Amino acid sequence: MANSSTVTETKPGIAPHKETKPMLKIWIDGQLVDEDQAKVSVFDHGLLYGDGVFEGIRVYNHRILKLDSHLKRMYRSCDRIFLKPSYTIEEIEQATRQTVKVNKLKDAYIRMVFTRGFGDLGLDPRKCPRPCHIIIADKIQLYPPELYATGIPVVVAERPRLPIKCLDPSVKSLNYLNNIMAKIEAIEAGVLEAIMLNLDGFVSECTGDNLFMIKDGKIYTPPLSAGLLGGITRQWVIDDIGPDCGYPVTEKNLRIEEVMDADEVFLTGSGAEVIGVNKIDEKVMSEGKTGPITAKLIAEFKRRVAENAPED
């Protein structure tokens, strides 16, 4: 694919910096460094084995949406993979705020990554003396606004979601190949997202978003036991946005046939926010556009993040 932007030459392995963009400051293990100096060892087990965890967080008008929930999930993920961060949750919170501030970002996307750190070429995490902690805050590329009015088509992936017993999808690990393989199915079908089923045939989630359906004015979403990431946006819709708009949310196992038969389907995620689904495989949903209740939820979400996005 042609790339028209100018890039500066850099050393092998260092991401080229686009001259059209200001040089970002990256927080890495307690220091803020220029993006072309932010380096990770080739012996890092995050790179070698996907051994680590991450978070994706949005900033709206200087407010870091649900920062507290994201930090808690980050540290829960660490616990689940027996990774002990070298920084407290409070220190990482401060570092996150500092990284957004130093880059003078009003609206942004934060990527927080903790890896097992450098070790040898074997799997043994005990050979990694200290984890590596990275915070990147960059400008966010928003989905075109039309998509929120039209909704997006999705497909049902052939590839099942990883079962909880193998690698619990509620751990936001650096091991995203399961999702990426399903995402490739979506790309090959010419759409942006794919619905993934668990090994019992129930809906789990999409490759990078949680799924909800609406039937007869009620909202349903799969429970965590279906094997999915407990999305921060998902929880906000369940606890506040849905009920406050007059639509309580019930967690239950959903068959794909039930989802295709729903009045409306929508997805949630820090990146996608709340977005309608207008087609699943060949089945046109909600007359091929964002359904009316989904539109209300989208408007409510946008209203809440526009001014005083909650940081809890």
Ligand code: PMP
């Ligand atoms: N599921 C998966 C697999 C994801 O990667 C994401 C994005 N983090 C989500 C769901 C949505 O989670 P959140 O609302 O916390 O961004």
